[in-house]
Amino acid sequence: MDCTHTLSLGDPLEPARKATARMLHERERTFSLPQPFYNDERLFQIDMQEIFHKEWLIAGMTCEIPTKGNFITLQLGDNPILVVRGAEGQIHAFHNVCRHRGSRLCVSDKGKVAKLVCPYHQWTYELDGRLLFAGTEMGADFKLSDYNLKPVHCKSAGGFIFISLAENPPAIDEFLAGLAHYMEPYDMENTKVAVQSVMPEKANWKLVIENNRECYHCNGSHPELLNTLLEWDDTNDPRATQEFKDHVAECAAAWDAEKIPYAHAGFGLRNRIVRMPLLKGTVSMTMDGKPGCKKLMGRIQNPDLGSMRILHLPHSWNHCMGDHLINFTVWPISAQETVVITKWLVHKDAVEGVDYDVERLRQVWDATNDQDRRLGEENQRGINSTAYQPGPYSKTYEFGVVNFLDWYSERMLNNLGDTPAQSLRQASGE
Structure with missing residues (x-):
């Protein structure tokens, strides 16, 4: 027996839902979104109801x-x-x-x-x-x-x-099986959170994700990160050099020898897993590129595992190295407020002050997160202007952003129960 009774007062967001669907159908897919997607509280509520309450x-x-x-x-x-x-x-x-x-x-x-x-x-x-x-x-x-x-x-x-929170969530089991396979070397049940940060950001959650999905801004903004990070996601990247491809091949041979999964695995636009080398001579995302934790994770013997990057839309990215793992999650608060939670994980038997130093472990990403926060907040301030209009993405440097917005648009329209024909009828007033 369920004694729940809901008094329906109608949906005050219905006009905004129709406008949202219309804007998504009419948008230029290689351009940024119309302004309301980044600063309108009604559209934020729709984001929460149709994305964050329905996706995994x-x-x-x-x-x-x-x-x-x-x-x-x-x-x-x-x-x-x-x-x-x-x-x-x-x-x-x-x-x-x-x-x-x-x-x-x-x-x-x-x-x-x-x-x-x-x-x-x-x-x-x-x-x-x-x-x-x-x-x-x-x-x-x-x-x-x-x-x-x-x-x-x-x-x-x-x-x-x-x-x-969905009544019938989207299928995810194929990705979870892939994730279990790629994470097997890390023995995650025997890890611990060494430290975490909670960073408020005065920017829409989509701006936080868009910023993460490209490294176009990295050279001008992230000196600490670029001590170790190579920006390419795979050797098929049109910008990838032969030197980079040779570096990948050399690392892949070592990973094969240790039975470490690394091949690019995609699960639609929502999920991606790929292991990429770090800069030659570095093995971890620390200031000097040396391990942040002396005790390696799981069954790993070789600290030079590069970074296994895990994408999970709408709100997470991860870097998994031989010595530690970093998990990032993005949590919307309002149309122009977001919280980014970062967790650094190490082997559960690693001893703070002996095997790892917390400040050294988190130094690179504390700096990078704060730099990204400033970029996102300035992006938000500019978007709020009456002068803002959608601008073009680079097809090479910002293809990841285009992919994110394609995913977002498809899921939003699907969860709204909208079709192109319906949107056109609404736009024409039928």
Whole structure:
């Protein structure tokens, strides 16, 4: 029995939804988006409802909830979410909302509990979401089974935890199988988060992702990063030099010898996994290119694994090296506010101050994140101008941005239930 009753007041965003679909159909795909996509609060709400509430998101890493009762929480728009490790190692996700009066159950970012107990009136839930106790005050005819926690779709692979608030989330199992294969050498269950940063950015979330999807800006903005990073994603890049291709071939032979996966794997435009070498003579994204952690991850013996890059749209990119892994997730707050969370992971037995120094580990990406924050905020300020109009992307340097906006447009239109014919009828007023 579900006693939920929703009073429908109509959808105040309906005109904005139609305008969004029309603009996406009419946009020039090799140009930036029309201004409302970057600064309009109505369109931001549509982004949340149709992208962030319907696509798969990375909620955290499995190593953050290593044993039964460990939990993490996150905020997705107006929705507080709880992820907890249950019996037999199973990971569950729920709306972090008590079924009594709606209070949040877990109020800290992370922790460990025997049961999930609401701090308001002590309603108590099992780790699998079943309501166990509500007190005799609820009356003799009260059924505990009618008030279990509301679940959130949850899957895990390769050390990553994915959630989706959608009733029927898009297919993701093929990517998760690929991710598990590529992450096998890292033994992610035996890692830990050495440190994390939470960086607010006064820019629309799409500007944060667009900035990440190109390195056109790197030479002028990221001196620390370019101590080690080679910007190309594969040898098919039209800008790739013969020297780079030879470097890739040499590294690939070493990776083959150690049975380290590296081939470019694509899963539509949403997901991509590829291992690329770092600059010759460097093995990790540190200031000097030397390992940031002495203890290598998983079964890895050779620190020179380059960087395995994992893309997960709409909101994450990752760099996996022999000695540590860096996970980035982007969380929209408002039309012009975003939070970027960065986590640095190392082997769980690595000892801080002995095997790694936190400041040295995070130095390159702290600098890079802050540089990107400034770029994004200046981008947002310019876009807010009455002078802004969509501008052209470079077909060589910014093809990754075009791919992102193609994905975003397709998913937005699909989730809106729109078709080109419908959009044309709406545009003509039919």
